Amino acid sequence: MDYVVEMLNIRKEFPGIVANDNITLQVKKGEIHALLGENGAGKSTLMNVLFGLYQPEKGEIRVNEEPVKITDPNVANDLGIGMVHQHFMLVEPFTVTQNIILGSEPTKFGKINLKEAEKKVQELSDRYGLRVDAKAKISDISVGMQQRVEILKTLYRGAEVLIFDEPTAVLTPQEITELMEIMHSLTAEGKSIILITHKLKEIMEISERCTVIRKGKGIDTLNVADTNVTELASLMVGRNVSFKTDKTPAEPKETVLKIQNLKVRDKRKVDMVKGMDLEVRAGEIVGVAGVDGNGQSELVEAITGLQKSESGTIQFNHKDITNLSPRKVTESGVGHIPQDRHKYGLVLDFTIGENMVLQTYYQKPYSKYKTLNYKEIYQKAEGLIDEYDVRTPSVYTKARALSGGNQQKAIIGREIDRSPDLLIAAQPTRGLDVGAIEFIHHRLIEERDKGKAVLLISFELDEILDLSDRIAVMFDGKNVAEVKPEETDENELGLLMAGSTKEKAGDQQ
Amino acid sequence: MGFVDLLQSIIPPALFFSAPLIFTALGGVFSERSGVINIGLEGLMVMGAFVGIVFNLTFADVFGSWTPWVSIIAAAIVSAIFSLIHAVAAVSFRADQVVSGVAINFLALGLGVFLTKQWYDRGQTDMVSQQFFTRDFSLLGDIPIIGEIFFQGIYLTSYLAIVLAFVAWYVLYKTPFGLRLRSVGEHPMAADTNGINVYKMRYVAVILSGALGGLGGSVFALTIALNFSHATIVGQGFMSLAAVIFGKWHPLGAMGAALFFGFAQSLSVISGGVPVLEDVPQVFLLIAPYVLTILALAGFIGRAEAPRANGEPYIKGTR
Amino acid sequence: MNTNRLFNILVPLISVVTGLLAGAFIMLGFGYNPITGYIALWNGALGDVYYFGETIRQVTPYVLTGLAVAFAFRSGLLNIGAEGQVIVGWLAAVWIGTAVEAPMYIHLPLAIIVAALAGAFWGFIPGLLKASRGVHEVIITIMLNYTALYSANAVVRSVLSDNEDKTPDVAATASLASEWFQNMTYFSRMHYGIFIALFAAVIMWFIIERTSLGYELKSVGFNEYASKYAGMSVKRNIILSMVIAGAFAGLAGAMEGLGTFGYMSVQSGFNNLGFDGIAVALLGANTAIGVVLAAFLFGALKVGALNMPTEAGVPTELVDVIIALIIFFVASSYIIRWVILRFKKEEK
Amino acid sequence: ACGGSDSEEDAGSDNGSDNESNESDEETPEFTSAMVTDVGGVDDKSFNQSAWEGLKAWGEEHGLEEGEGYDYAQSNNDSDYAPNLNRLVREDYNLVFGIGYKLEDAISEVAGQYSDTNFAIVDSVVEGDNIASITFADHEGSFLAGVAAANKTNTDKVGFVGGTNSDLINKFESGFVAGVHTVNPDIEVDVQYAGAFDAPDDGKLIASNMFNNDFDVIYHASGATGNGVFAQAKDIKNNDPDREVWVIGVDRDQYEEGQIGDHNVTLTSMVKRVDNSVQQVSNMAMDGEFPGGEVLEFGVEDEGVGLADTHEEAYTDDIAQAVDEWKQKIIDGEVEVPQTHEELDEYLDSL
């Protein structure tokens, strides 16, 4: 069989850690090859080696049977290897075309020939059905389109092998479907794809073969047709994992959060929440389903005081908390697991201990007469990292040094520990592996069972369906439908999220 | 004084005062657009002034009336080499760029005066004999009013500065080099994954800023001060830095800001003859450029966004 | 933890040594004897009690401007404006010192406090503009430096004096000058201000490391989004940080106005106390104790330099070059760390 | 270095005993003299340089060696004056000069501390039994500069560029304006202050404006700011060699600064013989006649101030003659040259 890309016995070390230990990955022409592993297993590292960003200590790379040395991304490009990074590599103030041609610009008398480039980009976009506006600025387009720009970038450079690092983590269900279609059309043209994802279902759905790595070591490569989700999961974590979250029916009590006719603008003064109504009661998890950009972020920011609302009211425990400061909101008993953990959730240069008191540092016992008591702070932190299984060398370690999953566990520990009456969890499991997801889901349900109200915002329909006791669908800044998870399915939700009315969505069923 | 007379006595001096600032500010634009903060512009100007004067004194006999031109080229080259220190610190050694820039300022002045003492045995050099001279532009100068204001008694270097600003704009916004340079300052990792050598781009940008700072310093020395001492360049580099930011990191903006500073400075000196300004205490006119800049920043262009990766060392393989 | 602390001590130390070595090579290169040169430097800085006194006199404002830069740095702000804050502090101190009549226990503290307030106000402006309008503090502080310089000159000339180049001397009741120190150090100008400087360092340490305010300031410096999320007022902290930094620099001005000089004169340019403060803060790793030590080093270098031309024929500017090089090395600590790690590895 | 504890006593005695034993094979000079510069430095082509030249000449006159019999200490900063004075006192110099009015406070303080050492301050008056104050009749010299300017101008417009608007520079201004108007009251005099002594850019701007408005002679008393005045004059001269623009230099003969190709824009310079004064006072002190507590004013009479006649072509015999005439009148006391704005007003009224 012909392999387009072979990575043989690759070893890559970082100071104090072997990220890739003797891993072998062989990709056939025209296949979608999944790469599976826990957080920190070494997937991104392996791909960065293939893309020329890192140099391996040991091992051989072959492209089309020829041994090659990929010393930098230019070489990778020349070899027909393109990468769509987990975190987009796009220059925001530039246009789509400028981003795509960056580094290999067509010129006329030394001047960039933007006209021709735009034409070429548009053609390419049309050919693969990518629906990208060549002249738009990156900062003005949606996440989904940004990703398609990334794909275009690789195609523009004539990539034959495309690497996708967690491409679906940031996408809506509709966008995911579209992406899969795009992937199929790419393989149909003879291109090969390496796909990194934590979503086993996606692997089952789209890929032909799958290589599993664990803690830097290659475990196995399987034909997807011959395996199942359970096997993949246990290979990946090294133990059995349960998927369905066990939970008892909810026993909702009094209303904790009541939002009426809320209107919020975003930072660019565009109306994002346009008359939202929502109720969350004690002892239930309300999931907000919706496509990214329909006002979810602004809704959460308005509740938590990070963004002023234009009109409408937010009542919490029968008190009006509209437009209170974040501190007042927090003090009145709202916990918030923010969507962007690096930006909002943590001060990465503080120690884990310091991060654990981010909202409470000024209160007793952590502070007295405005003077901090570090002994109390670190004692508290010790307790939390134990309880929430945060894997860190110590509480004195900088938060920056932790993996994404462990950072998230730290945040969740901190928020739940304050035992808020309302816990807002925005994308709580984004980019995490199944082990971590399982842990976090359990914790959220536990909170509910303690009689707390939980507001869950997620783009993952699985998560919404799994956890919620009630689902609110958010579309165009409004709560367009409320459904019970047991009375609906992904299909109907997807339609509702795309703006169909409930009746129509029901009809199509 | 009539209005035209007034303009004629304000604008040509404003132009000669602005020219060194424009050169240097363009250097700042290149450097900061690539993501390297350059507080060291002052030092680069000092180095330029020093080299320009020393070269001029040494080779005046060789190059005759071409000496000032050759001198500013020499100054540009030496300052470019000197700026390598900042490049190495900021790009390769991941130094705090602001601090490294401050060090550049100390170093240039220290070295300049130290070497002056070594070579001339005293704290300042002689005056140069081959300085820049103003000239009237024969055709353009004959245009009524405009010709008088803009084309009589003007330094060629002032026009060079303005032309260079347009060249810089073209290079930054119309050429692959410019696109790459800006991408490195906004999102170096994206540039890296596109096969652009981030380090090389930043080195080039800093060296360019050295060359342009050297030009600015030497033009200042060879039009205004005519010798070198510890007090030759006092704050012009910081003014240029202000022009960079005031001009929103855009070459033409920086030029506009530098011209504005020159205009304000010129006005503050000429005020004696201006009816309204005659009675204003001089101190208000002296601080006017600075206060106006503050007000302008506070009022109108507060939203100016620096290149996103400005000041951040790029470390391959992290985000 | 341990290696980190080791680095924090080793990096400045190595930087200083390398800087001095480089200075020695420069002296060699220009035909001076580096040993004679450094002995002259040493003698001029610490050679006897007089020079020691002068060194301490120079260290005093350095500690305070160092703190002014370091404090702002800890909350993510770059205070290039210490220069101007020193000037307004100096002016305010001399103003109170010359215009007010009061017994010493009122007059002196008043002059010092007003100087701190003046500096604080000069820090408040960029703080406010940064917080409310997002204007970069570096450019505002640079502009304010010049505004302070020219305005102070005008005030000295036309308000505090009768069109002269300097103000009258401050009243004895507002003077920091210490006969005791002077007698001890053979008439150096060492004054009581050193106690104020050291006390200020303790204050900075306490605020930054021990108070909830310090926690907030650091948090805002590291990540303003997370700070906002956590309920802190980002704007208030930015302003507060600049105000406190400005107050430190204003105190440095008081040291000059009430201690070293006892008056203020028209200044043709900056006295560099603020810019040197950047170097001090950096070498001191932006910590209070580090600032004190670094201020001592730079003070000794500056004062000792004056003795180099007389005793060894070396131009004083050599010391400026050395200081610049030290700053480079500290700033480039990454490379020093890298080298240390290499050595450590090879040992194993 | 000096011993710590007994240095105060050392300072007064002519040669400390430990010094003698250290340098046994060298003869310690009987009398030594040194100076502290202001921030200009000994090579400022002005004041400090002139003083140093005077001190060197004095040293050579008496066969002394630099660093032993005479020396200087350079100040980089206002805060350096006191330590520098102190250093020289502690190195046992018998007479220490402070060059420039900026050192007045430092001198006054240090002189109070070391009463056995003699001090002299140039360009200022400081009280104290062990301090001699050396001043110059800047107004008299400037008056002569005004006479020269009034005789030279073709447009009847002359300018004055000052450094800082202070009493010291007002003295120059007053003398100059008085001189100009004495010759011809109809001549317009534009007075501008740059605000600093080291702002050549402002000097150039001011000069550019003055020359543009047909002022054809500019007298500057503004240190390095004057470099800008020269730069502008030379630029005009270069473009139009026939045009008459003149600069009058200050402190020392600035003929060199005016050279542009085959032309020279320096009409003359108001020269202050700081060198003579330093030499003279050193000799007085050496001879045991130190004028402690006195103010020595060096005026036109004793050639302490005067005009340079280097540029013969421009500084014509007619001008020289007119200047000499007025000089004699000053010496004879026929004119009392004003030193302040008030005195100037009175003087002009009396014309």
Ligand SMILES: Nc1ncnc2c1ncn2[C@@H]1O[C@H](COP(=O)(O)OP(=O)(O)OP(=O)(O)O)[C@@H](O)[C@H]1O
């Ligand atoms: N630049 C780096 N420096 C040091 N260590 C690194 C670096 N990048 C990755 N590592 C380490 O290498 C290991 C593998 O990381 P990698 O990012 O490849 O994991 P991953 O499988 O992509 O994880 P995730 O699913 O979270 O994306 C991790 O333990 C990490 O700590």
Ligand SMILES: Nc1ncnc2c1ncn2[C@@H]1O[C@H](COP(=O)(O)OP(=O)(O)OP(=O)(O)O)[C@@H](O)[C@H]1O
């Ligand atoms: N410079 C570095 N030094 C040490 N470890 C690093 C460095 N950069 C990254 N890592 C490690 O790499 C691992 C993976 O990093 P990464 O940020 O990709 O985590 P992640 O789980 O993918 O997070 P997310 O996807 O949510 O951003 C983490 O364990 C992190 O500690």
Ligand SMILES: [Mg+2]
């Ligand atoms: Mg990864």
Ligand SMILES: [Mg+2]
């Ligand atoms: Mg990840």
